[in-house]
Amino acid sequence: MIGTVISIDRVEKRFGTFTALHGVSVDIADNEFFTLLGPSGCGKTTLLRCIAGFEPVSGGQIRLNGEDIAPLPPYRRPVNTVFQHYALFPHMTVLENAMFGLQRLGWGVVDAEGRARQALELVHLSAFLKRRPGQLSGGQQQRVALARALAPEPRVLLLDEPLSALDLKLRQAVRMELKQIQRETGIAFVFVTHDQEEALTMSDRIAVMSDGRVQQVGTPREIYESPANRFVADFIGETNLIEVPVLNISNGLAEVSLPGGRAIQCPTRLVDATQGVLSVRPERIDLCAPSEADLIATAGAQVYLGTDIQLKAHLAGGEQMTVRLQNAAATVLPQSGARLGLRLEAGAARLLAA
Ligand code: ATP
Numbered sequence: 001m002i003g004t005v006i007s008i009d010r011v012e013k014r015f016g017t018f019t020a021l022h023g024v025s026v027d028i029a030d031n032e033f034f035t036l037l038g039p040s041g042c043g044k045t046t047l048l049r050c051i052a053g054f055e056p057v058s059g060g061q062i063r064l065n066g067e068d069i070a071p072l073p074p075y076r077r078p079v080n081t082v083f084q085h086y087a088l089f090p091h092m093t094v095l096e097n098a099m100f101g102l103q104r105l106g107w108g109v110v111d112a113e114g115r116a117r118q119a120l121e122l123v124h125l126s127a128f129l130k131r132r133p134g135q136l137s138g139g140q141q142q143r144v145a146l147a148r149a150l151a152p153e154p155r156v157l158l159l160d161e162p163l164s165a166l167d168l169k170l171r172q173a174v175r176m177e178l179k180q181i182q183r184e185t186g187i188a189f190v191f192v193t194h195d196q197e198e199a200l201t202m203s204d205r206i207a208v209m210s211d212g213r214v215q216q217v218g219t220p221r222e223i224y225e226s227p228a229n230r231f232v233a234d235f236i237g238e239t240n241l242i243e244v245p246v247l248n249i250s251n252g253l254a255e256v257s258l259p260g261g262r263a264i265q266c267p268t269r270l271v272d273a274t275q276g277v278l279s280v281r282p283e284r285i286d287l288c289a290p291s292e293a294d295l296i297a298t299a300g301a302q303v304y305l306g307t308d309i310q311l312k313a314h315l316a317g318g319e320q321m322t323v324r325l326q327n328a329a330a331t332v333l334p335q336s337g338a339r340l341g342l343r344l345e346a347g348a349a350r351l352l353a354a
Contacts, residue, residue: 001028004030005060005136005155005156005188006051008027008028009045009060010023010059010225012058012059013212021047021050021057023060024043024213026214028190030188033204034190034204034206035193035198035206036048036191037206037209042209042210044192048158048192050062051156052074052158056337064156064200065233074203079155079157080101080150080152080154081160082149082157082160084160084164086141088144088145093130094132095129098120098148099112099115099151101148101149101190102115102116102152113145115153116148116173117129121179123150124143125143125144125147135305138166139166139170142163142165146163150181157182157188157190158192159178163330170271175201175202179201179310199220200223200224200240215229215232237281239280239281239282242258242259242321243275244259246270246274246275249273254266258294259315259316259319260315266347266351268350273353275354276353278349279349279354280321284344287334287340292343294342295342296316297316297321298339298340299313299337300320310324311325313342321342
């Protein structure tokens with residue numbers, strides 16, 4: 001990839017007999033906000049620790065600007081890490097905390113202070129230089145940790161769930177700031193999270209992981225709209241998964257038979273299959289007259305969510321679907337038990353491997 005700063009090439013990581021990473025390959029570009037996303041235990045932190053040098057890889061290679069970094073101890077790698085528990089020194093001021101890493105690298109006091117002040121300005125903490133961590137909010141403490149990690153101007157900043165200790169409102173605010181800081185510094189950020197909303201809102205690209213494997217790499221839009229497989233479709237956002245017979249596939253377009261018999265066309269990465277799983281996002285299903293419907297269902301439970309309404313729809317074969325009707329205020333809801341026509345918006349469905 002052009003402008004690749006980190007190349008993770010078939011990396012294996014074993015802890016005794018357990019394999020945490022099964023040949024992971026990902027290229028991360030200079031200047032990129034790159035997220036490792038996946039459920040607990042999928043290997044995100046392990047991969048980050050391998051990049052940082054806290055864990056040796058068991059196989060494969062990690063290259064920084066084309067050079068294998070295996071021989072470099074953590075402190076010699078031009079990467080820096082921000083952890084979930086940011087471990088500021090409570091007895092030092094904000095400025096001293098931000099200077100700490102630089103001084104450990106051998107910087108003189110005057111230069112270290114100058115650079116630390118710049119980093120603290122970047123995270124909007126110039127007014128707090130003399131305070132101690134105990135006199136700051138959680139979000140401000142996290143920003144000190146960020147300034148401390150940014151001060152040596154690493155090529156890559158690794159962030160391991162740095163927002164998970166913050167409450168929801170603060171987390172949302174800091175997300176935007178973090179993204180802004182990444183843009184301003186132009187440093188590649190490799191961000192670990194299990195929170196898909198966080199990943200979708202902040203990232204240039206996302207690698208979705210499960211069980212020590214990368215399932216898909218793509219932009220937030222690609223991951224959400226064109227999931228590579230059932231795991232990604234189900235993990236990112238909400239989706240309906242319906243087993244269907246496949247009638248025909250050609251040139252990335254499948255013809256499938258919906259429950260009830262109607263045939264529709266939908267995009268797919270499969271080249272050959274007789275059976276598959278259709279993924280349909282709830283917000284891409286509309287109500288319509290049964291005579292015009294792709295699917296016939298019975299209305300079930302409804303939940304009012306302010307911006308939209310979530311409706312459960314039961315198909316004759318026993319499958320349950322979730323429908324999200326936009327514009328809650330204007331929507332007239334069907335009675336529970338009523339016969340419903342469901343129409344899938346054009347391109348709403350994708351065929352995935354069963
Ligand atoms: P979380 O979101 O919960 O932090 P994660 O995706 O970051 O999860 P990892 O911490 O990378 O997951 O762990 C991946 C797997 O490797 C887990 O099954 C974990 O138990 C295992 N593992 C991690 N570190 C070690 C270790 N030092 N020794 C043995 N097993 C380990």
